[in-house]
Amino acid sequence: MNQSIADFGMDTISLGGGLDVKLKAIREAGFSQVMLSARDLVQHHGGVDEAIAIVRDSGLRPTGFQVLRDFEGLSGHLHDYKVDVAKSMMEMCAALGCKVMLACSSTSQHATQDKELLVKDLRKLAMLAVPLGIKVAYEGLSWGRTINEYNTAWELVERADCPNLGLGVDSFHIFATNTSLEMLDEVDASKIFLVQLADFMWNEVRTNEERITTARHFRVFPGEGVHSQQLAELVLKLDQMGYTGDYSFEVFNDDYQAMPPALVARRAHRSATWLADEVLQRATPLPSQMRLKAR
Amino acid sequence: MSSPERLQSVRENLGAASNPLGMNGIEFIEFSTAKPQALGQVLEQMGFRPVARHRSREVLLYRQGEMNVIINAHPRGRTALGGHKDVPQIAAIALRVRDAAEAYQRALDRGAWPIESVVQPMELHIPSIHGVGHSRIFFVDRYKEFSIYDVDFVPIPSVDQKPEPLCGFQFFGIVQYIGAERLADWTEFYSQLFGFESVPDEQRFGIMPKGRVLRSPCGSFFLQLIEPEPDAWDVDNEECLQRMALSAPDVLGAVKQLQERGIGFTETAVVHSEHRGALTNTYLGGVSFELVHRDA
Numbered sequence: 001m002n003q004s005i006a007d008f009g010m011d012t013i014s015l016g017g018g019l020d021v022k023l024k025a026i027r028e029a030g031f032s033q034v035m036l037s038a039r040d041l042v043q044h045h046g047g048v049d050e051a052i053a054i055v056r057d058s059g060l061r062p063t064g065f066q067v068l069r070d071f072e073g074l075s076g077h078l079h080d081y082k083v084d085v086a087k088s089m090m091e092m093c094a095a096l097g098c099k100v101m102l103a104c105s106s107t108s109q110h111a112t113q114d115k116e117l118l119v120k121d122l123r124k125l126a127m128l129a130v131p132l133g134i135k136v137a138y139e140g141l142s143w144g145r146t147i148n149e150y151n152t153a154w155e156l157v158e159r160a161d162c163p164n165l166g167l168g169v170d171s172f173h174i175f176a177t178n179t180s181l182e183m184l185d186e187v188d189a190s191k192i193f194l195v196q197l198a199d200f201m202w203n204e205v206r207t208n209e210e211r212i213t214t215a216r217h218f219r220v221f222p223g224e225g226v227h228s229q230q231l232a233e234l235v236l237k238l239d240q241m242g243y244t245g246d247y248s249f250e251v252f253n254d255d256y257q258a259m260p261p262a263l264v265a266r267r268a269h270r271s272a273t274w275l276a277d278e279v280l281q282r283a284t285p286l287p288s289q290m291r292l293k294a295r
Numbered sequence: 296m297s298s299p300e301r302l303q304s305v306r307e308n309l310g311a312a313s314n315p316l317g318m319n320g321i322e323f324i325e326f327s328t329a330k331p332q333a334l335g336q337v338l339e340q341m342g343f344r345p346v347a348r349h350r351s352r353e354v355l356l357y358r359q360g361e362m363n364v365i366i367n368a369h370p371r372g373r374t375a376l377g378g379h380k381d382v383p384q385i386a387a388i389a390l391r392v393r394d395a396a397e398a399y400q401r402a403l404d405r406g407a408w409p410i411e412s413v414v415q416p417m418e419l420h421i422p423s424i425h426g427v428g429h430s431r432i433f434f435v436d437r438y439k440e441f442s443i444y445d446v447d448f449v450p451i452p453s454v455d456q457k458p459e460p461l462c463g464f465q466f467f468g469i470v471q472y473i474g475a476e477r478l479a480d481w482t483e484f485y486s487q488l489f490g491f492e493s494v495p496d497e498q499r500f501g502i503m504p505k506g507r508v509l510r511s512p513c514g515s516f517f518l519q520l521i522e523p524e525p526d527a528w529d530v531d532n533e534e535c536l537q538r539m540a541l542s543a544p545d546v547l548g549a550v551k552q553l554q555e556r557g558i559g560f561t562e563t564a565v566v567h568s569e570h571r572g573a574l575t576n577t578y579l580g581g582v583s584f585e586l587v588h589r590d591a
Binding site: 087125126127162163 | 407425426427482484487534
C-alpha cells in the first residue's frame, strides 16, 4: 500500500453491493481505512453481529461511524427518543472498535434555536460517548436549521468544552454555503476529529433543496468536480493548521452506486493520490533512497 | 417565611454547587468473582469479616469499621462483566448521596447510561449507572437511620456486625486504569456527573504517583486514573477499576500486621513499603490493595 495515502479513506456509501463487496473493493484499491454507516451493519443480510465481524476481519481500520441526525435542541419525548437512537449508534460504533462518531447539525423544525440548549445537548451526547471511548465529531450541515456552517458548529463545540466533542469538517458543506476558509484560523486543529472531502459538478447550489439533492446524489471525488482549487486550498490549510487526523471521501453519487465497486474505488484511489502527491506534496522515498538512509 | 435551610443558604455560601449530589463517602465496593471463598479469604486476611448474606443471591457482605465490601458470585453479574472471568474484578462503587433518586436523574440528564436492575420482591431497588469498563456506580441514600443491608441481607448468626477495623483502616480510593489519551474524558465524566476535582500534580498520596488523582466533592474518597505506558498503547488499552486503596495512620505498622496475617508486599527498588504507603502482592490473578498514610 502507498503509505502517503494512509490517512485517506473511502466511505461505504459511495459503493454499490453488499458490505463484504464494498470492503474488498476498498482494500484492493489500496486503502487502509473505511468510513462506515449504521446501515452497513443493520442492512447486512447476515445481521449486525456478522457485519461487525466482517469489518473487523477486513483488515480495514474504521475511520468513523455515521451519522446521528437531528439530535440537538429537542425536548420531552422527542429528546428521549433521540437519546435512544444515539445510544444504539454508539453501541454499534464501539463494537466496531471505531473511535469517532459523526453527528450532523439538526434540520428539525421541532428543535429549539436557543444555542445554550443546543450546547447542553451536545455536552450530553459527548458524555454518553465517554464510557464507550468514542469521540463525537459535530458537523454543520449546509441545510441545518440553526447551525449550517463550520464556524457556527465550532462555536457550539467550543462552548460545550468537552474533551471528546470536536468538529467534523465536510468540504461539500463549506463550498455549498460559500463559507470562507479564513475562519478556520479560529479553530483548534486538535479539536477537528474528522474531515470529509467531496466535490460536486455545479458551480453554485443556492437553495436548501438544491444543496440536499446535490449532497445526496451528485457528489464526486476530490479533483473530479469544479471545486478542485478550493478543495486543495482546504486540505493545505488543514495541513498547515496541524491537522493530523483522517480524511474520508464522503461521496454520495447515484452513478457510482451503479458502477462496479472496484472501478469506483480506483477513482477514489486516484483522488487520494492526487491529494497526497500533488496537493500535499508528500514525497514517497524511493526504495534506493531508503536503503541509503538506512546505511 | 424562609425555611431555616433556605435562610442559611442565603446568608452564607455553603458551596452546594461543588458537591451537587451531597456526596458523603462510599457505601460499599463490590467485587465480582466465580471464586467467592478464595476472595473472601484474601479479604479476611486484609481485616474484613463476613457479616451477612444476600437473601436471594450468592452475595456476601464483608465489613471492617466503616467499610463494606460485597462479594458477588451471582452468575448474571459475572456474565455481564465479560473479560477475564476467572479473575475477581471490582464491579461496582456505591456512592453515599443526599437523595439517590435525584442523583440518578441528574446523572441521566447529563448523559449517564442507566442500568436496569433486576430485583426480587421486597428487595431494594438501588439505582445505578454504567461506569468504566463493565463496572457500575450505585447511588445510596439510606445509610444513616437504617442501612440497605437491613433489607437485602440476612446477618450471619453470632457474628459481630460491626467488627473493629484492623490498623484503623478506612476507604481511601480506587485506582482506575484508562485507555491511551483518555485522561481528559474520564476527568470530565467524574467532574460532570459527581463533582470530582483534579488535585494538583504535585500533591500525591501513597507510593504510586502515576496518572491523575481526582478528589470526591466530599473530600473523603480519591480516584487515581492511570493511562498505559506509551509503548504499550496498542496492546494494553483495557479500562477497569484496578485496585482498592485503604488509608491507615501507621502504614509500616499495618504492613507488619498484614504480613503476620499472610499478606505479602511488593518490595522492589521502585515500589516498596514506606511511611507514605505500600502495595500488596497480587492475589487470585488480579487482586491487590494499596495502603496510603492518613494523618491520625
